[in-house]
Amino acid sequence: MTFVATGWLVYRLGGPNATFLLGLVGFASQAPSFFLAPIAGVLVDRWNRHRMLVLTQSLFMVQSGLLALVAFGGTSGPTTIDLLIALSLLAGVINAFDMPARQAFLADMVPEREDRANAIALNSSLVNGARLVGPSIAGVVIAMAGEAWCFMADAVSSVAIIGALLAMRVPRWERKPHTTTAWRDFRDGYRYASRFAPVRTILLLIALASFMGGPYTLFMPVFASDVLGGGPSTLGLLTTASGAGAVVGALYLASRTSVLGLGRVIVVATGLFGAGLVGFAHSQVVWLSAVMLALIGFGMMVQLAACNTILQTIVVESMRGRVMSFYGMAFLGMSPFGSLFVGVLAGPVGVVTTVTAGGLACLAGAAVFAYQLPRLRTSIRPIYVGMGIIPEIAVGLQAATEASRPPKD
Structure with missing residues (x-):
């Protein structure tokens, strides 16, 4: 609800610079995830993740309350826009620490690695279920009462989130002595992520999709209003369609019983x-745009959740917080630069061409990942053997079969 309300409020108050301001707000809300994620990852591996989440969610409650105050008392003008940008930046700073802590905390809640794929899919279905319900409610609330009440609902809902966190009973956290500096920990995490081909390739694919494809959401008000000739209810419908596709994708992943084959799923x-981005960019009919957005939501959610599942499965425990911080940099951290880029690009070339270019870039990324997939499987296979996901005898038989084949001319 807050995401939809912020975008609509900025678009409504932004005047002729609305498209650029949408990109600027997107940049402010997500850029901290790029610059602060390395620090956050080190702290997540050193601090109590449960307490960190209680703190970040409390700060989110305050930030949402301030957004509501600005929206209740704000009028059209530079001051209101400036405050919205500043509060979006504050949300980005909080999220830079919240996201890696939340992702790494999954291992504390679900210590069995074989269950994490389903846990990640369940988490994704809940998140995208909110994406399905929230925007449609936001469209109605904005039309009837204004954007401020969306922010107020977000602030009140934080009370339930904090209560749920405090009600959890997780394994007791024990502070471990640190013999290295924070800089050394960051450097070790970077070397691990950059030198291990599966982790590196997955992170690069996520970064490409977030930079070129993810910013399409910033232009949803433009497509809803200017391209399709609708209003807040149309915006809610389009965003709901994307959330519905994402929920279907989450349910598909939750139905899988193994992490095997996720490489093909990512491709x-x-x-x-x-493909959905290209189709959405050229659609001028509401129902077709909704179908394309459902395809976009399905593809984006499945890609992110499948990549997350593989990372959570293969990463060593001592590097979990740092690797998930790099995941946050690739997912959320690259998105603001993409938002700023497409916000500038959309002025001279238009939103249709901008979104089309993002879709073509994602198609190219899928082709490159498919080409590298056999080599990535070779690197991951020993890890899956050690975890018992792939029986060692089967791997040995496969290797023997390969060795017995006659050489090709």
Whole structure:
């Protein structure tokens, strides 16, 4: 609800610079995830993740309350826009620490690695279920009462989130002595992520999709109003369609019983995401745009959740917080630069061409990942053997079969 309300409020008050301001707000809300994620990752591996989440969610409650105050008392003008940008930046700073802590905390709640794929899919279904319900409610609330009440609802809902966190009973956290500096920890995490091909390749694919494909959401008010000739209810419908596709994708992943084959899933999902963007950019009919957005939501959610599942499965425990911070940099951290880029690009070339270019870039990324997939499987296979996901005897038989084949001319 807050995401939809912020975008609509900025678009309504932004005047002729609305498209640029939408990109600027997107940049302010997500840029801290890029610049602060390395620090956050080190702290997540050093601090109590449960307490960190209680703190970040409390700060989110305060930030949402301030947004509501600005919206209740604000009028059209530079001051209101400036405050919205500043509060979006504050949300980005909080999220830079919240996201890696939340992702790494999953291992504390679900210590069995074989269950994490379903846990991640369940988490994604809940998140995208909110994306399905929230925007449609936001469209009605904005039309009837204004954007401020969306922010107020967000602030009140934080009370339930904090209560849920405090009610959890997780394994007792024990402070471990640190013999290295924070800088050394960051450097070790960076070397691990950059030198291990599966982690590096997955992060690069996420970064590409977030930079070129993800910013399409910033232009949803433009498509709803200018391209399709609608209003807040149309915006809510379009965003709901994207959330519905994402929920279907989450349910699909939740139905899987193994992490095997997720590499192919990532290729297909990224391709669907890119194709959906191209189709949405050129659609001028509401129902077709909704179908394309459902395809986009499905592809984006499946890609992110499948990548997250593989990372959570193969990463060593001592590097979990740092790797998930790099995941946050790739997912959220690259998105603001993409938002700023497309916000500037959309002025001279238009939103249709901008979104089309993002879709084509994602299609190219899917093709490159598919080409590298056999080599990535070779690197991951020993880890899955050690975890018992792939029986060692089967790997040995496969290697023997390969060795017994006659050489090709």
